[in-house]
Amino acid sequence: MRLTTKGRFAVTAMMDLALRGDEGPVALAGVSERQRISLSYLEQLFGKLRRFKLVDSVRGPGGGYCIARPLSMVTVADIIRAVDEPLDATQCGGRENCIDEHRCMTHELWSTLNAKMYDYLSSVSLADLVARQQEKEASLGAATVLEDRRIGPHPRPRNTRDKAAVAL
Amino acid sequence: MRLTTKGRFAVTAMMDLALRGDEGPVALAGVSERQRISLSYLEQLFGKLRRFKLVDSVRGPGGGYCIARPLSMVTVADIIRAVDEPLDATQCGGRENCIDEHRCMTHELWSTLNAKMYDYLSSVSLADLVARQQEKEASLGAATVLEDRRIGPHPRPRNTRDKAAVAL
DNA sequence: ATATAGTTGACCGTAACAGTAGGTTATTTG
DNA sequence: CAAATAACCTACTGTTACGGTCAACTATAT
Numbered sequence: 001m002r003l004t005t006k007g008r009f010a011v012t013a014m015m016d017l018a019l020r021g022d023e024g025p026v027a028l029a030g031v032s033e034r035q036r037i038s039l040s041y042l043e044q045l046f047g048k049l050r051r052f053k054l055v056d057s058v059r060g061p062g063g064g065y066c067i068a069r070p071l072s073m074v075t076v077a078d079i080i081r082a083v084d085e086p087l088d089a090t091q092c093g094g095r096e097n098c099i100d101e102h103r104c105m106t107h108e109l110w111s112t113l114n115a116k117m118y119d120y121l122s123s124v125s126l127a128d129l130v131a132r133q134q135e136k137e138a139s140l141g142a143a144t145v146l147e148d149r150r151i152g153p154h155p156r157p158r159n160t161r162d163k164a165a166v167a168l
Numbered sequence: 169m170r171l172t173t174k175g176r177f178a179v180t181a182m183m184d185l186a187l188r189g190d191e192g193p194v195a196l197a198g199v200s201e202r203q204r205i206s207l208s209y210l211e212q213l214f215g216k217l218r219r220f221k222l223v224d225s226v227r228g229p230g231g232g233y234c235i236a237r238p239l240s241m242v243t244v245a246d247i248i249r250a251v252d253e254p255l256d257a258t259q260c261g262g263r264e265n266c267i268d269e270h271r272c273m274t275h276e277l278w279s280t281l282n283a284k285m286y287d288y289l290s291s292v293s294l295a296d297l298v299a300r301q302q303e304k305e306a307s308l309g310a311a312t313v314l315e316d317r318r319i320g321p322h323p324r325p326r327n328t329r330d331k332a333a334v335a336l
Numbered sequence: 337a338t339a340t341a342g343t344t345g346a347c348c349g350t351a352a353c354a355g356t357a358g359g360t361t362a363t364t365t366g
Numbered sequence: 367c368a369a370a371t372a373a374c375c376t377a378c379t380g381t382t383a384c385g386g387t388c389a390a391c392t393a394t395a396t
Contacts, residue, residue, distance in 0.1 A: 003171075003281075006353070008274060015273050027372065038355055047374070060363025061371040076277065105183050105301050106176060109244065109292060113171075116288050120281055133273050174384070195341065206386055215343070228394025229340040343392075349385095356379070364371075 007080040009037050010045050011129075014079055017055070017067050018126045019133065025057075025064030045083050052082035071127035077118055171285075175248040177205050178213050179297075182247055185223070185235050186294045187301065193225075193232030213251050220250035239298060245289035 016031045028046060032039040046065055049055045054074060055065045067074060184199045196214060200207040214233055217223045222242060223233045235242060 004353070008278065009354095011274050011277070025372095029372075040357075041355055043372095043374070044355095050374095057373060058363085059361080059371090059373045060365095062364065063362090063372055065373085106179050106297070108300070109179070109297065110176065113285065113288055117281065117285060120284050124277060129274065129277065132276070172384070177385095193341095197341080208388075209386055211343075212386090218343095225342060226394085227340090227342050227392080228396095230395065231341055231393090233342085338396090340395080341393090344390085346388085346390105348387075351382100351384080353382075354380090357377085359375080359377100361374070362372090364369100366367105366369085 002084045003080075004084060006045070007084050009035075009041070010049065010079050010083045011076055013037065013042060013045065014049070014054070014067065014074070014126060015129055015133070017065060018071055018130050021067055021071075025062065025066050027064040030064075048083050049079070052078070054078060054082055067126070071130060072125045074126045075122045076124045076126075076129075077121035080121060170252045171248070172252060174213070175252050177203075177209070178217065178247050178251045179244055181205065181210060181213065182217070182222070182235065182242070182294060183297055183301070185233060186239055186298050189235055189239075193230065193234050195232040198232075216251050217247070220246070222246060222250055235294070239295035240293045242294045243290045244292045244294075244297075245286055248289060 012035050013031050016035055017026050020026055028039055028042045031037065032042055046055060046057075050057055050065075053068055056068045057063070057065050180203050181199050184203055185194050188194055196207055196210045199205065200210055214223060214225075218225055218233075221236055224236045225231070225233055
């Protein structure tokens with residue numbers, strides 16, 4: 001399991017979707033500006049997330065992405081696996097540094113570590129992250145963090161019931 | 169905490185040292201052949217390990233490296249920290265993707281993961297790995313894994329009491 | 337004196353990451 | 367229908383780190 005900003009970006013973007021998922025599809029342009037992530041880069045990441053069935057896409061005006069399952073069924077491990085393709089680059093995949101047919105002396109060490117990381121990231125779902133985030137916002141009394149930062153007129157399409165940009 | 173083959177190589181090499189540490193300094197040339205790791209690469213790694221005081225070096229014929237502390241006082245985390253310099257590249261170090269002065273929504277997620285990885289790797293010492301390895305060898309009845317694979321004549325210097333190449 | 341072996345620094349090819357740019361296709365709205 | 371929107375796709379860039387090589391140097395033991 002590899003850990004890079006790629007995976008972090010993906011989790012952050014999925015969080016953004018989760019927090020405003022009930023307003024219909026979320027456009028990447030919005031995610032890009034709120035989370036300060038390059039739009040084209042997001043498009044690449046969401047291409048992968050879509051191929052892994054973690055999100056559904058809606059094309060055309062008012063379109064965007066929706067999370068494809070209940071938030072409690074999407075774990076951080078799922079997201080990272082989707083974008084950071086080679087899941088277990090951490091281990092010598094049988095060959096490579098493993099001597100002869102014996103497993104290398106440290107083989108178990110790495111596979112155990114891998115499992116521990118995977119266990120943790122699998123234990124955290126988007127629902128958990130959303131709950132944690134809302135808790136934080138409530139205690140701060142501030143809705144600023146997730147405000148819409150778009151500069152232009154960019155009128156929200158359709159479902160903008162302007163339920164306040166705050167939360168779920 | 170980054171995980172790469174660099175760290176794996178370093179741990180493997182330290183294991184090699186640990187397993188024959190009582191025969192005096194261990195030359196990198198031997199480690200290189202036994203563990204199939206490029207000598208020059210090992211030299212780089214051990215330069216770092218030495219600067220982090222994890223090993224002591226002895227120059228000249230019969231020289232090599234010794235582990236600088238009791239095996240139980242050297243953890244895998246120590247080794248990885250020494251060679252994979254930027255310890256916590258996993259987190260946004262305060263800036264970078266963290267929005268405004270607020271910590272980004274996923275900040276805690278990553279720092280918790282980091283702590284979990286660190287906890288595990290800190291809980292495993294070279295003494296543990298050595299014990300595990302000897303157990304494995306005993307049950308296999310095979311001493312082949314750690315045999316000296318040098319091809320040339322390369323006579324062992326000094327302390328070669330030929331205590332059998334097997335173990336501690 | 338000579339061979340050994342650690343020490344240092346420069347260098348190289350590859351691959352992955354992070355990001356950019358341009359285009360195409362589908363869908364909604366006026 | 368036409369125009370705007372936004373997903374989709376491909377190719378390309380610049381940077382970084384990894385994995386590894388090479389050559390020169392210094393200290394030490396025989």
